[in-house]
Amino acid sequence: MPDWVMSERSRGAWGARFVRFVRFAGLAGLAGFARFAAFCLLTAAPWVTHAQANYEIQVYGAETVPPGTLMAELHSNFTLDGQKYQIDGVYPTNHQEHETVELTEGLNDWSEIGFYIFTSEQDGHGVQWVGDHIRPRVRVPDSWGWPVGVSVSTEIGFQRAAYSTDTWTWEIRPIIDKSIGRWYFAVNPALERTLHGPDVNQGLGFAPSAKISYDFTRVVSGGIEWYADYGAIGNIASVHNQQQQVFVVTDLNVSPSWEINFGVGIGATGSTDHLIVKAILGRRFDWGHHSPVD
Amino acid sequence: MQLTGLLGLAPSLPVFGRNGPPSDDARPSDYRLEIAPVTLDLSPSHHVRTVAYNGQAPGPLLRFKEGRPVTIEVANRSDRPEVVHWHGLFIPPDVDGALEEGTPPIAANASARYTFAPRPSGFRWYHTHTMAMNDLTRAQYGGQHGFLMIEPRDDPARYDGEFFVALHDWDGHLLASDDGAMNPGYTVATINGKVMGHGEPLRVKAGQTILLHVLNSSPTEVHWVALAGHRLQVIALDGNAVPSPQTVNMIRLAPAERACVLVEMNNPGVWVLGEVRKHVQALGMAIALEYENRSGNPVWTQPPELVWNYAQFARAQASGSHADDANAANPPGADASAESPIVVPLVFESKFRGHGAMERWTINGASYPDARVAPLIRGRRYRLQFVNRSIDDHPVHLHRHSFELRSLGVPLSGARNVAGAPGATPADIHGIIKDVVLVDANTRTDVEFTADNPGASLFHCHQQNHMDLGFMLLLDYA
Numbered sequence: 200m201p202d203w204v205m206s207e208r209s210r211g212a213w214g215a216r217f218v219r220f221v222r223f224a225g226l227a228g229l230a231g232f233a234r235f236a237a238f239c240l241l242t243a244a245p246w247v248t249h250a251q252a253n254y255e256i257q258v259y260g261a262e263t264v265p266p267g268t269l270m271a272e273l274h275s276n277f278t279l280d281g282q283k284y285q286i287d288g289v290y291p292t293n294h295q296e297h298e299t300v301e302l303t304e305g306l307n308d309w310s311e312i313g314f315y316i317f318t319s320e321q322d323g324h325g326v327q328w329v330g331d332h333i334r335p336r337v338r339v340p341d342s343w344g345w346p347v348g349v350s351v352s353t354e355i356g357f358q359r360a361a362y363s364t365d366t367w368t369w370e371i372r373p374i375i376d377k378s379i380g381r382w383y384f385a386v387n388p389a390l391e392r393t394l395h396g397p398d399v400n401q402g403l404g405f406a407p408s409a410k411i412s413y414d415f416t417r418v419v420s421g422g423i424e425w426y427a428d429y430g431a432i433g434n435i436a437s438v439h440n441q442q443q444q445v446f447v448v449t450d451l452n453v454s455p456s457w458e459i460n461f462g463v464g465i466g467a468t469g470s471t472d473h474l475i476v477k478a479i480l481g482r483r484f485d486w487g488h489h490s491p492v493d
Numbered sequence: 494m495q496l497t498g499l500l501g502l503a504p505s506l507p508v509f510g511r512n513g514p515p516s517d518d519a520r521p522s523d524y525r526l527e528i529a530p531v532t533l534d535l536s537p538s539h540h541v542r543t544v545a546y547n548g549q550a551p552g553p554l555l556r557f558k559e560g561r562p563v564t565i566e567v568a569n570r571s572d573r574p575e576v577v578h579w580h581g582l583f584i585p586p587d588v589d590g591a592l593e594e595g596t597p598p599i600a601a602n603a604s605a606r607y608t609f610a611p612r613p614s615g616f617r618w619y620h621t622h623t624m625a626m627n628d629l630t631r632a633q634y635g636g637q638h639g640f641l642m643i644e645p646r647d648d649p650a651r652y653d654g655e656f657f658v659a660l661h662d663w664d665g666h667l668l669a670s671d672d673g674a675m676n677p678g679y680t681v682a683t684i685n686g687k688v689m690g691h692g693e694p695l696r697v698k699a700g701q702t703i704l705l706h707v708l709n710s711s712p713t714e715v716h717w718v719a720l721a722g723h724r725l726q727v728i729a730l731d732g733n734a735v736p737s738p739q740t741v742n743m744i745r746l747a748p749a750e751r752a753c754v755l756v757e758m759n760n761p762g763v764w765v766l767g768e769v770r771k772h773v774q775a776l777g778m779a780i781a782l783e784y785e786n787r788s789g790n791p792v793w794t795q796p797p798e799l800v801w802n803y804a805q806f807a808r809a810q811a812s813g814s815h816a817d818d819a820n821a822a823n824p825p826g827a828d829a830s831a832e833s834p835i836v837v838p839l840v841f842e843s844k845f846r847g848h849g850a851m852e853r854w855t856i857n858g859a860s861y862p863d864a865r866v867a868p869l870i871r872g873r874r875y876r877l878q879f880v881n882r883s884i885d886d887h888p889v890h891l892h893r894h895s896f897e898l899r900s901l902g903v904p905l906s907g908a909r910n911v912a913g914a915p916g917a918t919p920a921d922i923h924g925i926i927k928d929v930v931l932v933d934a935n936t937r938t939d940v941e942f943t944a945d946n947p948g949a950s951l952f953h954c955h956q957q958n959h960m961d962l963g964f965m966l967l968l969d970y971a
Binding site for chain 2: 262341416417455490491
């Protein structure tokens with residue numbers, strides 16, 4: 200994922216999507232949860248970057264949207280404590296409200312394509328269009344019988360220079376996930392590249408993210424999401440300049456048609472926004488008439 | 494017991510029970526089944542390593558005479574204990590083929606003989622009755638199923654030929670599903686062990702009347718079957734004649750259900766007999782029916798909707814007494830009309846174990862072996878109220894007895910009266926005798942049977958993953 204978009208995707212409809220979706224947490228009680236959180240904070244620690252902004256904060260699950268189905272999501276993120284200064288012409292992130300509309304259409308049983316519209320609202324700047332992305336994705340079909348869910352997405356798009364010095368970016372994101380009983384695990388070791396902007400010569404960057412969650416009940420899951428950006432491969436950023444962020448999240452599996460996720464994230468390095476709250480509200484729409492004989 | 498020469502060692506084989514006239518342990522076997530690993534070629538590109546009877550799936554068709562004692566020798570060449578369940582027969586628990594009832598297992602690489610007097614007549618089947626748990630290659634997920642025809646002393650049916658057809662799903666793997674838990678999904682579906690286009694067609698002649706015996710041996714899936722260009726006259730369900738045979742466009746069979754249908758061969762051509770739902774037929778569940786002197790690609794006509802209703806086969810009017818129904822559902826000698834049936838509510842619920850696991854199942858709040866009901870009283874009529882408080886449909890099966898359907902699909906809000914509160918009065922139906930019934934999600938279905946076959950009798954959901962995870966109850970006699 201581009202460093203300015205902390206992404207994480209999981210399609211949330213109950214069945215095939217739900218399970219592999221954002222579930223988290225439980226961790227055998229609060230003590231275990233606290234220990235795990237501390238572990239994540241300590242080991243995933245450092246990071247940074249300028250122009251860091253969070254528009255889509257989500258760890259992708261391997262499932263794709265079924266064919267004939269549109270997943271409409273609204274990502275709402277507010278930076279409670281972020282970058283307070285304008286750097287290289289990029290607006291500060293502090294107290295920015297980001298609303299991102301994501302529309303994903305299932306193409307067949309193993310692929311989908313998504314579109315993003317990024318917006319930002321901030322005192323002094325009003326509501327601004329930030330940019331757009333397109334993201335095709337394919338996955339390993341269930342019929343292959345792999346023991347883990349695997350998919351790969353690639354995302355390309357533009358964002359205005361006022362919100363990111365790198366205006367054209369590309370990302371490829373392997374996605375691996377697994378549900379075991381009440382536990383859910385997902386890893387997104389994403390690679391990203393700047394196509395236009397100051398970092399165009401830096402090559403591939405490494406921006407992994409991961410999630411672990413626990414099903415407290417059929418409806419309520421909770422967990423931790425971790426997002427990092429280590430900078431260019433072969434030239435890993437100093438701890439201060441890496442991005443490291445951990446979210447405590449909950450997912451509400453109220454219906455196969457709905458996706459609901461809330462989280463609070465803490466940034467651990469000087470280049471990371473220090474406190475963000477996020478919410479994802481998604482609704483699945485089936486196109487046309489689906490006959491029981493189909 | 495290790496066997497090197499089955500027939501030579503036959504006199505020393507353990508014998509699982511008898512029914513009817515006494516038999517000698519040294520009695521020679523009438524039939525022989527070998528349980529052994531095999532690679533089945535479902536199609537040139539689909540090969541399944543599984544365990545089957547006599548190297549084939551479905552296993553060999555066994556035809557027994559009603560009431561005539563029979564001995565089946567079973568050699569277990571697999572690496573695990575096995576047991577063969579004779580589904581739909583009224584036979585003693587030690588030979589019925591359920592470990593829970595007390596049928597002894599056949600150890601790996603050992604043999605045993607089952608001896609019993611088969612009854613009642615009709616289309617039954619035999620299959621393994623072991624557990625698979627998370628291994629979706631074992632038990633009913635594999636190839637251990639076969640047709641069993643108990644021939645009546647007098648067969649009133651009129652037909653020119655008969656075909657046995659088994660529906661099965663293969664290559665299961667766990668998938669997330671809309672109930673929020675993991676459930677088996679399949680990549681191949683077959684009729685008689687072959688993907689469409691790779692098995693021998695059913696060959697018929699114009700003007701014939703054929704009798705199709707259709708079995709759903711799937712471990713978990715309900716199937717809908719139609720024969721393009723033809724209609725199906727349903728004359729029996731689960732091997733028992735229905736009071737009102739009806740001609741329908743398709744039949745629906747839950748796991749373990751059977752239907753016997755007459756078909757007039759009055760539309761010459763080459764047709765598809767297959768699953769109605771496109772995505773299942775695409776997995777291979779279809780077979781060609783070919784008229785004599787006709788050739789070409791099989792033709793399929795897609796029905797626009799799924800239609801099925803058990804009640805259409807019921808007696809037109811509730812004119813018969815309970816005694817009539819009881820005698821139809823149970824062996825002669827039952828006197829079930831004297832008293833009102835004893836009502837036994839059985840509430841089905843699931844226990845969530847995580848989105849990454851299959852659900853656990855309970856009957857009246859407890860899973861097997863903790864689920865309990867009062868012992869049955871011999872000779873009494875019972876009304877089982879199946880209250881399905883889950884969002885899954887359940888094909889429930891009662892061993893060693895048949896039951897009569899009495900009400901179907903009553904919305905669950907009206908089914909709360911099982912706890913004592915008044916509720917909707919379900920419409921009574923009569924005369925449909927079965928041993929499996931599909932209880933729709935969030936509904937109640939009532940059945941009645943007469944307790945006239947003493948001994949432990951297992952009741953369970955016939956979905957393999959459900960029975961594996963607690964959906965069983967042992968009924969015993971006082």
